[in-house]
Amino acid sequence: MPLPRKAHAFIALGLTAAIALTACGGGSDNGENADGTVNLSLLVDVGEQSMNIGNAIVEAFNASQSDVKVQIESRPGGTDGDNLVKTRLATGEMNDLFMYNSGSLFAALDPGKNLVPLTSEPFMSGLDETFKTSTSVGSDFYGVPFEQAMGGGILYNKKVFADLGLEVPKTWDKFMENNAKIKAAGIDPVIQTYADTWTSQLLVLADFHNVAAEQPDWAEKFTANQAKFAEPPAISGFERLQAVHDAGYLNKDFASATQSQGMQHLVDGTGAQYPMLTSTVSSYVDLADDAAENIGFFAQPGDDESTFGLTAWTPAGIYVPKSTEGAKLDAAKKFLTFAASTKACDAVSKATTPNGPFMIKDCKLPEGLPTAVTDLDKYFTDGNASPALEFLSPVKGPNLEKITVEVGSGIATAAEGAARYDEDVKKQAQQLGLKGW
Template identity: 25%
Template sequence: MKKRVTSLLASTLLITSVLAGCSGSGGNNNEGQASPSSSATASATSGGDTNTGTASGGAASNDKTFTIRAGAWFLDERAHQVAFRKAVEEGYKKLYPNATIQWDVTLGATYFDKLKAQFASDTAPDVTFYQTLDYAKAGNLMDLSGEPWVSRMSDAAKKDPSLVYEGKLYGAPGSGSIGGGVWYNKDLFDKMGIEPPKTTDEFLAASEKIKAAGKTPIALGFKDLWTANMFLMAWLQSYTFPSDADYGKKLYDGTVKFDDAVIQKVYQQVETMKSKGYFNKNALSIDWPQSAQLFASGEAAMIVQGPWMPASNVENIEKGGFEKFQIGFFPFMDDAGKSSIVFNSGTGLGINAKTKLVQESKDLVSLMVSPEIMGPWLEGEGGLPMFTDVNVQFADPVMDTVKQYLDGGLTLPYGLSSFMPASSANAMVDVLTNVVSGVKFNPADLQAAQDAMNKDKATVVLPAS
C-alpha cells in the first residue's frame, strides 16, 4: 500500500480500488488508502504513446488522428474493468474514428507518486482519475464546473470533498462509497439469535456471545494501516458528528483537543474489546486480504471494511472452497445508538490543465460518466451512483441494507480525517495499534496527534460546508 504518511486517511472509502471499491475523506490526505490493492505494479497500454493532435476547446475535428492518455490505479483485469475499458474505447471511436486511447495504468498506490512526478514534469495523462485535491490546489487540474454532466450529479456529489475546491469543480465523481462499516456473517448471526447491534453495549454483547461460541468476533488486518485508520475514524465519526455537526471544524480550530473525552471513549472501547479477546491474536501481523480470509472461512463473524467487501467475500468463498453465507452490514454506533456514515466518491475524474487535447478530453470524461458506461461499471465495483440518472442493480441484497442506512441516518460527504493533517491521523492510528497490541490506553499519548495538528495544520484543505 501507500507510504505511511498518506496511507491512513480513508473515510471511506475509496471508492474505486483494485479489489472493488474506493473511500475517500477530506480531499487532501487519503491517496490510495481506500483502495485495497495488491502491492504489485503493472502497466496497461493500448495504442501509441504520443499526442499528435491539438485543440484549444470548442468543437474538435472528429477525423483527426491523435492519441489521448487516460490514467488510473484500479483498472485491472477483472471482468468489469476490462468491459469498462472496452466500452470507453468503442464509444470514443464513434466520436473520433482515428483516435487511440492509451491507458496509463499503474496498479495500486504507486500510481500517486507517479502522477505527482508526471504533473511536475508536464507528462501527466490528458484525463486521469485522482483522489486528493492537492492536484487542483497546485493548478494541475482543469476547472470543470461548466460541463454539461454537472447538472446530472447528485447533491452528495456536488459536496464531495474530493471534487470541489474553493467553489469550483475539478473532477467528475467515480463510484459512490461508504467510508467503512461493520460487515457480518448474517447466517451465523441468525443461528446464534443475534440481531445487528444498535448501541455499543449491544455490539460488545454480540461479540461476547460470538466468542463464547468459539468464533473470533472481529477480524482485523492492521498490518495494512489504512484498515486501522478506517476502523478508528468510522467509530469516531459515530461518536462525534451525530451529536455535534461542527466537531471536525472544532478539532481543526483547536476548540476541541485530540484528548477530548469523546475521542478517549472510542479508545477505551477498543481497549475493552482487546482485553476480552474479541480480536484475532494476529491482528497486527496480517494484512487486509488475510483478515478477509478469516471472515470468508467463517472463523470470524465480523470485519470492518469498505463497500468492496460483499464482492470480495463472494470471491474469497469461491476460491477458498468455504461454505457460502449471506453477508450483512451495520454502521458503527455510540452508546446511545447514534451513528453516521460517510458517503462520497473519494475519487475524481479530472483533466490535465495543460492538455493540448481540451475538447477531446472533455468528450472522453463525458463518455466515461454516461449512464450506459457508468451503470455496468458501478455494478462490478459494488459502488453507489453519484449521478441521478445512473441506475444500478445490485446482485447482493446487503447493498439494499446499506442504502437503507444511508437513507435513514446521518450521511456526510466527509469524515473526521478531513479536518486533520495526515500526520495527526497517523499519530492517532499509532495509539490505536498500541492498544490492539495490549498496551494500556493513556490519554497523554494523543498529544502527538495534537502536536502534529499544530505543526501541519496548513496542509489541511477543509471540506466545503
C-alpha cells in the first residue's frame, strides 16, 4: 500500500471553528452575485498542515483583489474523505475547487470525465514537470500544487559521517562500504522501525528512481502487466532490504522500534542512517538543539553513479470539477493563477515551515530551513528527481508493508517477497479492470 497520505491520524478539529465554512458542498449557481462578485468554495482535508496552507493561500488571494471571494470547507481525512470526494464528483455536487492527492489516487477520480483540464492555461508553464506528470492523463494536465514535494531516501547523521570520514554514497556498493565502517565504530548503520510497519517500505519504494533510470518505461509496462517486481530491475529494492538485514547492519530492536524511537536513535548518533520520507523532518527537529542542522538527507543510491537521483513524492493538487461553469469557472481559474504564483508560496512560507521544495518553478524556499529540506531541494533544482511509482501507475497492492517487514526481518527472501507482491498487485489491478491482468 502507499505510504500515509496527507490525511494523517491527527484531526485538527479546533481549526474548523476559525474557518469560514460553506453551507453546502458545491456551488449553488454558475454566475455572479448582484454586486458583480463571485463566491467560490474550496474543499480541503482537515489535517492541520492542509488547513494552515489552505487558509494562507485563500486569505492572501482574497486580500489581493475584490472580484472573487473564496471560502474553505473542511472534509474528513482517510477513507471517509475519499468517499466524500468521489460521491460529490459523481453527483455533480463538488465544491467549485477541491484539494486532493496527485498520482494514482488522482487518476482514480477519472479526471477526463470529472475534472476541467488546465493544459492551455498560462500558469501551467510555471509548474514543475514532475508535478504535472502526476496530475495528467494523456496529454492533459489538471492540477495546481497545493503544498510542497517530499522525497524518499536516507536521513543521516552528519556528525557520524564527519567523525568517520564518510561521504554521501552515490552507489549502493559505496553505501554498503559505509555501513561496514559505521558498524565497526559501534554505531548502528541502518535504522529500521517495524513497529510502525509503513516505515519498512522505504528501501523498496525509494528505489524506484533507479528502476526508472534503467528502464524508463517500466511503470507503463507494469501497469499493462508486462513487468514484475520479481524480475530485474524492480527486484533490486527487495534485494537491498534483505541485504542490510543479512549483513547485520540494523538496530537490534528493529522489530519493535517505533518511528519516534528511530528518529531519536538517529539524532543521538547511536544510529547513522534512517530510510525515510522527508515529510517527517518536523518530527525530529526538536529532539536535540543541533538536530535541524545535523541531520542531512540523500537519495537512495543504485548501481550506477551517473544516474544517482531522487524518488519524489509529489504533493496534493487543487482541481476544478466539471460542475464548475460560467463565471465560477473563470473565477476558479483566477484563483488557480494566484495559487500557482510566488505570492501564494510566500504566504504559505509565512504560515508554515516548508518541508520540501515548492512545485512552482519561480518559488524559493525561505532561509533557515532544516538541512534535510535544503538537501532535498537540490535534487529538484538540479533536475535530478523522478516520480515515485504511485504517481505513474494506478496499480498498488495493499499488503506491501507486511511483505517488506518479512523481507527486512529475514523471514522471507527478496525473491519470495517480490513474488508475493506481484500477486498482491494483481488483485488490485483486476479490481480496477485494467487490460492485461
